[in-house]
Amino acid sequence: MTDLIPRRARIWARGGLALACTAVLAVTGLPGLQGTAYAAKGKRCDEIYQSAKGAPQGTSFPWNKASDSVRDKSSWDTYDFDAPRQAFDGLTLPSDPAQQEEFLKQFDSDYEKYPENTKERVYARYKNYLTRDPQNTKYGTFEKWLSDAYILPNNNNRRGAFYEEKVVKDLGLVGPDWLCQEEIPILDKDGKPVIDPKTNKPLVRKFDAVNYRTNDFLEFKAGGGRDTTQDLANRTFLQDPQRKDARLTYVFGEEKKSATTKYLAKVNSEVGSDPANPRVRSYEHRSTGVPVSRFDPNTSKPDPYMNTGAKQPSGGAARNIEGSMPTPKDMAERMARIRAEDPTGLRVRGPGGVDFSTLQLSYVGKPVKGQALNYAFAAKKADEDEENVGWGGQEKAQLISDSFFTWLALTPDKFWVNLMPDQPDRIMDPAFGRTDAGRVLLQADLEMKHDWARDVDPRQGTGKKLWEAMQAEGLDCGPIERNWIVPLPARIRADENGVYILDAPLKVNSEAAVTTAHNPNGDCSLTEAQTHTFERLVREIVVPGIEHKVNTAPAYADLRRVYSARVAAEYVRQQDQQEATDYRSVINSNDVSGWPLRGANKGWTPRQTWEEYVKSFTQGDYSYPCGNDGRICVVGGVDFSQSPKQDIGATEFTAKHKDLPRSAQTSVKAMTDKADSDDLLLLGGGGPADTGPTPTPTPTDTPTPTATPTSTPTPTPTSTSTGTPTGTPTPTPTTAPSTPAATPAGDDGASPSPAPAGGSSGRGSGGGGSLASTGTDVLPLAGAAAALLAGGAAIVWWRRRRA
Structure with a gap:
């Protein structure tokens, strides 16, 4: 009994403390x-x-x-x-108003009669909207209503x-x-x-x-x-x-x-x-x-980029790119509609926050037969309240995708362009000339010629500096200068998931050349030593500025986009050598009918660009006073060329880009921040279709609103009488890696052979240039020798001023 007393005392003491606390809470x-x-x-x-x-x-x-x-x-x-309405982003209505009205008659505007998340309910909801806005003044089309009024607000909430x-x-x-x-x-x-x-x-x-x-x-x-x-x-x-x-x-x-x-x-x-x-x-x-919905080929949009004709789900931010309007005005109107439907600022990140003028291909996954190819575009972030952003995404993404297929379809001997005033019959391969990739290369060539002409104005800046350096070297004039662009080693990383394109810089080369075309400024005769001196001065004074423009100026953005697609295409070629992919029937088929010239460029021909160049060459882009006797000297011209790649190795990649693989995989499902760059977004696509159940929200209450590069076959620039190779462009063999990178063993335990270097071995084979090995420990190095090829001439010279 004596032992029970202390226990009872402790129990009552604890109870008293609890009551005291309760009393305090009751008061306070x-x-x-x-x-x-x-x-x-x-x-x-x-x-x-x-x-x-x-x-x-x-x-x-x-x-x-x-x-x-x-x-x-x-x-x-x-x-x-859970984003079940996303499964209906591919629904359409007849474009003819009368046919559309007839089609909608079968649906009751009381949409609640139809089961949720069915196409019948979608059409009934749209009919209900039209009864309130018969002229459809707010959205204008069924597609805009579907995206901005039906799917997007639901996803936001x-x-x-x-x-x-x-x-x-x-x-x-x-x-x-x-x-x-x-x-x-x-x-x-x-x-x-x-x-x-x-x-x-x-x-x-x-x-x-x-x-x-x-x-x-x-x-x-x-x-x-x-x-x-x-x-x-x-x-x-x-x-x-x-x-x-x-x-x-x-x-x-x-x-x-x-x-x-x-x-x-x-x-x-x-x-x-x-x-x-x-x-x-x-x-x-x-x-x-990440919005999760079922992909239905009858109601959902297929992925529009980078994949073969099969109806694959439109994953990740490909949906955002599809929401990018073609003009600033169209985009501004769309953003106004979106804001009206989202007064509390809940909206999912969309194309309004992307500067599509900077869009580049950043990643492609390892191709697997029967599955959509994973890919990611990179672009600069933008504030949705900024003007002139968010538009033009579809056109630029389509250019990258079309170029990717062009580089796969054409054999490497066709990867060249040539702007010479005396060679109208050798501008580019006819098949290449029917693609936007070919157009971009040729137009970039012409653009560089114009830039060259501006930069060598002897009255100011670079041109004045060049002229003064020529005088100091005792040069009376300068010869015709031939210029072309070659890519510096593109920094890439290939691993078991695919290839990451980290950087793809371009380099401008320049050398003296002659042409049989009319020279508006007369002849310039120099000794071999004087010619070499002039070339050196040009490389030191003029080339850096042109090279900077090629790598950064908006005028060359399409060229950089096309080149990034070439890197990806070469990687896919190499993977197809190891094991058949869905791209095998495309590779080296020389059939580019599926990726033609589009939009405003549909009627473009290589001859048009050549004629622009001839006018520039013979008449001059700009006129400059050059002498006390009132003479006028004119200059004009420029050119473009090839591409290489370099794997940076696992150690450097992990040190500088350790979070990039995760970002790339996330972008396949939704737009996301690029973890290794604070000002870039990744907009991905591809991935297997989601056919499983969608998640069910658990909240029970309504939430608050809220190395050594290798080159593909190209005509090698020369300084012959025409300034370009004669006859059919002769491929320049690529160099095989001295120590080919090993690849994972196949299912039978045998290690696949490394991809052959260079050359094309027929349909379904690789070719087009292999990549230098600099320490990859998983896959053959990806990259590509872009055959961005040309011959061209720039008139870069001046007569000595006469007294």
Whole structure:
């Protein structure tokens, strides 16, 4: 009995302590609520989101360490969200208004009669819209309505709910202290409800997550923007004296928009924040939302790029590219429609945030027969509020895709262009001349000639410097100069997943040449030594500026796009040598009918560009005064050429681009940030079709709105009497790697042989140039010797000034 007394005493003591605590809470309420009309109305976050069950993280959150923090790149990941309406992005209606009206008669405008997520319901919803807007003035076409009014808003809402669940789970916002979907009446300094001037109702701020014990009030945004309708509530809430210790933290799934950053700074200044401990903070919990839907070949759009004719699902950001309008005006109108449907700023990242003028091919996956080829384009980010961005994406992506197939289809002996004023019959191969890839090469050649003419103006800048250097060397004039572009080793990395195109720079070569065509400035006779001196001066003074333009100027962007496609095509050629792919019937077929000249360039011919050049060569691009006797000297011309590649090796790739493989794989499913470059996005596509069930959202409450390069066969530039090779262009053999890289063993355990270097061995074979081996440890090096080939001449000389 004596042992029981201490036990009973301890039990009663504990019970008394519990009662005391209960009494205190009954008097004071929850921490931070005493003396106010505030009361907890939300539910525990881990009860709303069952997947978030677990131990709470505590209070060591990223925004406590820095007021403007970003999740470490190594942790960036993805989350799936249910997007069932995406499966209907390929639905169409007859374009003829009468036929369209007749087709829609079979559907009732009361769309709720039809099952959700069926094409019948889609058509009925559209008919319902037309009854409210008979002239279809808001969207204009069924396709625009389908994308901007039916699919996109639904995706926006669903993404937000799934991101909210992810943040709660990732950050450990669990336990009794964390409430989600918490609605808080906004009170003024006297404790009275603040009336919303727009609704004339008491203002209520609904936070995604709240912790009254730590005074943390969180708002989750899957994107990088904010809901502007919350601005008044935010400011008033933070100015309430009873909330002087409250902190508002925005958690973003993407990089903050510039307008959002400015807004957060403005609110901090309005509520009297201490700069060392601001009350309004942000944390970018970077994670890409992946829309999940079933691919139906009868209702879904097939992937439009990089893949063979089979109906493969349109994965990743290929959908965003399809939403890019052809002109700035069209794009501005589309963005206005999207904003109207999304007043709270919930929208999924789309083409409005992409500068498509910078679009390049960045990655292609290892081709697998029967599956869509994974790929990723890279482009600079843009603010959706900027003008003249977001448009032109389809045209540029189509150019890359068409060029990719052109490089596969044509045998390497056709990869050349030639602009010589006395060779109208040898401009380019006829088949190559029927493609946009060939057009781009020839037009770039002409563009460089024009640039050369501008840069050698002896009155100023580079031209003046060249003329003064010639005088110092005792040169009376300069010979005709032949210029062409050759790629420097493109930096690539090939691994078991595919090839990453890290950089593909181009180089300008220049040498003296002669031509039989009329020279408008007369003859210039120099000794061999003087000619070499002039060539050196040109390479030192003129070439660097031209080379910079070729690598950076918008006028050459298509050329850079076409070259990146050549790199990818050569990689696929090499993979097809190892094992048959869906591209085997295309490779070396010499059939380019599937990738013709398109759009405004549909009627282009190589002869047109040649005639422009002849006019430039014989009449001069620009006129320059050159002498005291009033004579006028004219100059003109330029040229283009070939391509190589270099694998940077596993060690360097891991050190500098360790997160790129993850980014590339993510981009196959959705637009994402390029982890190794802060200002670039990846827009991918391809991947196997998703035929499984779509995810079901778990939120039960409505979420808050919210090496040595190798070259392909090319005519080798010469300084013969015509300045170009005579006869049919003769291939220049590529150089085999001294130590071929090993490739993974096949299913039978045998190691495939390395790809042969250079040459074409017929349909289905590789050819077109192999890649130098610089340490790849998995696959043959990818890359390509782009046969961007030409012969051309630039008139670069001046007569000595006469006294």
